[in-house]
Amino acid sequence: MMETSKKLGNELYQNLGKLFYAVAMADHSIHVKELEKLNEVVHDHWLDVDTVEDEYGTDAAFQIEAVFDWLLEYGKEADDIYEEFEQFYMENKPLFTPKIKQLTMSTARAIASSFAGSNKAELIQLGRLELLFRK
Numbered sequence: 001m002m003e004t005s006k007k008l009g010n011e012l013y014q015n016l017g018k019l020f021y022a023v024a025m026a027d028h029s030i031h032v033k034e035l036e037k038l039n040e041v042v043h044d045h046w047l048d049v050d051t052v053e054d055e056y057g058t059d060a061a062f063q064i065e066a067v068f069d070w071l072l073e074y075g076k077e078a079d080d081i082y083e084e085f086e087q088f089y090m091e092n093k094p095l096f097t098p099k100i101k102q103l104t105m106s107t108a109r110a111i112a113s114s115f116a117g118s119n120k121a122e123l124i125q126l127g128r129l130e131l132l133f134r135k
Helices: 002-024 032-044 062-073 078-091 098-113 120-133
Strands: none
Touching: 002 032, 002 062, 002 078, 002 098, 002 120, 032 062, 032 098, 078 120, 098 120
16 A cells, blocks of 8 residues: 555656646746746745655655656647646546645746746646646
């Protein structure tokens, strides 16, 4: 049972990395300020969420950054990546406690507004996320 919850915890963080990438990439570019904001929020808030560690014993929350960086390196499309997150959410809703949802929304908003305020594409992405979390 523990291994399953550990695996799901890791998958949760990997999918949050996808989501935050999709929000930052909604306008087809990622600014250094968005990266800085992501790293800041992960370090300040996500590291405390739980004690799930990945197989190397580092905090699983760092996977948020690792996945984000990987997607950025390979220039993935925001819409495709968002849909992957949406599918994960629909299949694993119990993982998304009210606390996780709240922190996810506030992180997404922080990233969207970190560079020159939220633009239309990012606001649309945030709206999609809010609607998804009501399902």
